[in-house]
Amino acid sequence: MNKLRDWLTIQPIVPAEDYGFFGPGSVTWKVWSYPTSLTIGFQRAVVIEELDPNLIAAVDKTSDIYKRPRTRYDRTLRYFAMVAFDDSRATTHAADVLVKIHSKAIGTDPVIGGTYDANDPASQLWIHLTAWHSILVAYEKYGPGKLSPAEEAQYWEECAVAAELQTCNPADVPRDREGVQAYFEAMRPHLVGSDIAKRAMNHLLQAEVMLPTMPLLLRPATRFITWFLRRGTLATMPRWMREMADLPTGRFLDAVALPFLSAAFTLVSLSSYLELILLRLLSPASVPVAARVLRAVPPTNPVTTTPREAQRRFGLANPRDAHVELRQRQYRRVFGEHASPSDEGLLESQSILGAIQ
Known part of the structure; x- marks a missing residue:
C-alpha cells in the first residue's frame, strides 16, 4: 500500500532557472506536452531510427536496448524532454555530455561496411528529424489534429533551434512539411531492413x-494497452518502411487502433496529474522536467534563450567542435589499437540523465 501511495504521489516541483529554448508560447510546448508525444511519438522515432545501418550498428554493438531497455528508454526520453522543456543550463550541459557518450559509439558497420560514428552530423540529423517528425505525426493522428500553417512553420523553425544542441548543422533542418518529406525520400535509398x-x-x-x-x-490490462500502442505506432509509419522491416501492414487493424487511442489520449490530456502518473510508468527520470510544464510552474527567470547563446554563457563548445581530443583518442583506441572505447561521459551522465542500471 505504501509503495502504491508513493507511486501516485507527485513530488514537489523545483522551478527551472529559465524557460530554456522555447517556453509557454512555443509550438514545441504545445505539441510535445500532449500525451501522444512521449508515448507513440517517441516509440515511432526509436523504431524508425533503426533503419539507418550506421545507427543500428552502434545500437546492436552495445545491446543495451536488450540488456536494459527500460533504463535506455528512460535516459533517452529524459534527454529529449530536457531539450523541449528544461532550462538552458541543464540542457546545454546534457548535450555536451552526450557528445562524450557518443564518442564511444564508433566502429565498423557489419552490414554495409565502412565505419560508423554516433557524432557524425548526418547520423545526428537523422535522429533529430526522426524524433521531431514522429512527435508531430503522433500529435496529428491521435491528438488535436494538424497544426495551422503558421504553427507548423514555427514548429520547424524551433526544430532547427533544437538542432544547435546536436553535431549536425541547423541549416540542414527543413523548414516545412515538404522539405521534411523530401529529406526522408532522399534517405530512403540509404536505409536497410537488415536482420x-x-x-x-x-x-x-x-x-x-x-x-x-x-x-x-x-x-x-498491460498487454491490452501495449498492443494498442504497438498497433498505433505501426499505423503512423509509411507502408514502405513497414515492408522494408517486414512489419505488419494491415489497414483494418490500423483503423481499429485509431478511435481507441484518440479517446484515451484525449482523456489523459484532461488531467496533468494523470499525465504525470502515466509518464512515471514510461520514464521516471522525465517526470521532474515535464512536471514544470504540465503544472505550469514558472522558472525563477521567465526568459528564453538559444542554445548558441547558452553555450557561450556556460563556456561550452558548439557540439560539432566539442571534445575533439576525446573523440580522437577513442578513434585511436578502436581503429588503431583494436581496443574497446573508454566510458568517458557515460558515468558522468548519470547525474544528468539518470542511473545506467
Missing part, C-alpha cells in the same frame, strides 16, 4: 519492455 534492424524494431515495438514489472493482476 539486426528488424530484431531491434520488433523489440522496441513491444512497449512492455519499457515498463516496470507489473503486478500479476495488471498484466492482462
Whole structure:
C-alpha cells in the first residue's frame, strides 16, 4: 500500500532557472506536452531510427536496448524532454555530455561496411528529424489534429533551434512539411531492413519492455494497452518502411487502433496529474522536467534563450567542435589499437540523465 501511495504521489516541483529554448508560447510546448508525444511519438522515432545501418550498428554493438531497455528508454526520453522543456543550463550541459557518450559509439558497420560514428552530423540529423517528425505525426493522428500553417512553420523553425544542441548543422533542418518529406525520400535509398534492424524494431515495438514489472493482476490490462500502442505506432509509419522491416501492414487493424487511442489520449490530456502518473510508468527520470510544464510552474527567470547563446554563457563548445581530443583518442583506441572505447561521459551522465542500471 505504501509503495502504491508513493507511486501516485507527485513530488514537489523545483522551478527551472529559465524557460530554456522555447517556453509557454512555443509550438514545441504545445505539441510535445500532449500525451501522444512521449508515448507513440517517441516509440515511432526509436523504431524508425533503426533503419539507418550506421545507427543500428552502434545500437546492436552495445545491446543495451536488450540488456536494459527500460533504463535506455528512460535516459533517452529524459534527454529529449530536457531539450523541449528544461532550462538552458541543464540542457546545454546534457548535450555536451552526450557528445562524450557518443564518442564511444564508433566502429565498423557489419552490414554495409565502412565505419560508423554516433557524432557524425548526418547520423545526428537523422535522429533529430526522426524524433521531431514522429512527435508531430503522433500529435496529428491521435491528438488535436494538424497544426495551422503558421504553427507548423514555427514548429520547424524551433526544430532547427533544437538542432544547435546536436553535431549536425541547423541549416540542414527543413523548414516545412515538404522539405521534411523530401529529406526522408532522399534517405530512403540509404536505409536497410537488415536482420539486426528488424530484431531491434520488433523489440522496441513491444512497449512492455519499457515498463516496470507489473503486478500479476495488471498484466492482462498491460498487454491490452501495449498492443494498442504497438498497433498505433505501426499505423503512423509509411507502408514502405513497414515492408522494408517486414512489419505488419494491415489497414483494418490500423483503423481499429485509431478511435481507441484518440479517446484515451484525449482523456489523459484532461488531467496533468494523470499525465504525470502515466509518464512515471514510461520514464521516471522525465517526470521532474515535464512536471514544470504540465503544472505550469514558472522558472525563477521567465526568459528564453538559444542554445548558441547558452553555450557561450556556460563556456561550452558548439557540439560539432566539442571534445575533439576525446573523440580522437577513442578513434585511436578502436581503429588503431583494436581496443574497446573508454566510458568517458557515460558515468558522468548519470547525474544528468539518470542511473545506467
